């Protein structure tokens with residue numbers, strides 16, 4: 130799990146090497162401050178783009194992650210000839226599964242600390258390696274990107290951000306940097322319904338940290354009854370639901386196979402109404418102005434909240450993005 134100690138160990142090694150640090154695709158936690166000079170962004174989740182991204186490097190050290198988490202399958206190796214991969218993790222099965230020249234089962238933090246003392250100091254790049262994306266073009270239509278950008282401009286650095294918004298997951302990481310351990314928490318594209326209740330548990334366990342969950346409308350409905358617990362136990366989580374009216378990531382996967390979705394949309398489900406029925410205060414947001422007003426009102430006191438609030442934000446589904 131993300132801790133101050135682990136982040137400090139990886140920062141020390143990266144600063145010693147002056148090397149770019151990428152976040153693995155579909156990761157569960159950030160592992161490294163994403164506002165750091167050396168943070169270089171997200172690794173692509175498909176092999177062709179992964180090969181291109183890593184091609185200029187003769188060595189890749191993978192810490193606390195498998196080499197390499199990908200979806201969907203594409204032909205060819207993960208890296209080009211001339212790029213050597215070493216994996217260090219305490220997750221034994223991930224180490225065994227990872228194709229690598231060197232694979233070590235061990236504590237990534239301890240190994241980082243030991244390496245930082247042994248490797249020579251190399252120069253650091255002159256500027257930040259990661260360029261945040263421009264804000265999206267003005268709404269309407271209101272898109273997930275507007276919500277993420279507006280949150281990124283308002284959330285405090287120590288926010289615990291729980292992600293379960295599949296078609297907006299990449300953009301979330303690009304627009305809202307994790308600045309503290311647990312600044313990004315995700316089931317790493319696992320079983321839906323995890324995010325809503327995880328945010329409640331995190332806030333109960335870390336009462337001094339503000340907690341925000343960014344959820345797809347589908348993911349929300351998979352675990353919506355958790356809102357009753359949040360209301361009953363007075364757990365002050367802000368739930369931000371990106372209501373694009375369906376399983377957009379599944380639509381996108383179908384489109385990439387040249388097929389239409391065979392599952393229905395569900396933009397008629399009244400998520401704010403369901404939340405209220407479970408005792409959780411909720412609002413529906415339809416326009417950019419309403420979005421700004423709601424966030425300006427709610428974000429300054431996330432830390433002090435003693436009741437949950439759900440914002441159901443109606444967004445246009447994002448277009449299908451070609452992979453390469």
Ligand SMILES: Cc1ncc(C[n+]2csc(CCOP(=O)(O)OP(=O)(O)O)c2C)c(N)n1
Nearest residue numbers: 295296320321345346347348375376377378
């Ligand atoms: C328990 C479970 N059932 C089905 C899936 C398959 N699945 C992955 S993403 C997804 C759609 C998610 O929809 P939503 O939360 O609205 O996010 P969007 O894709 O619209 O951004 C589904 C059904 C899953 N991951 N877990």
Ligand SMILES: [Mg+2]
Nearest residue numbers: 345346347375
């Ligand atoms: Mg959706």
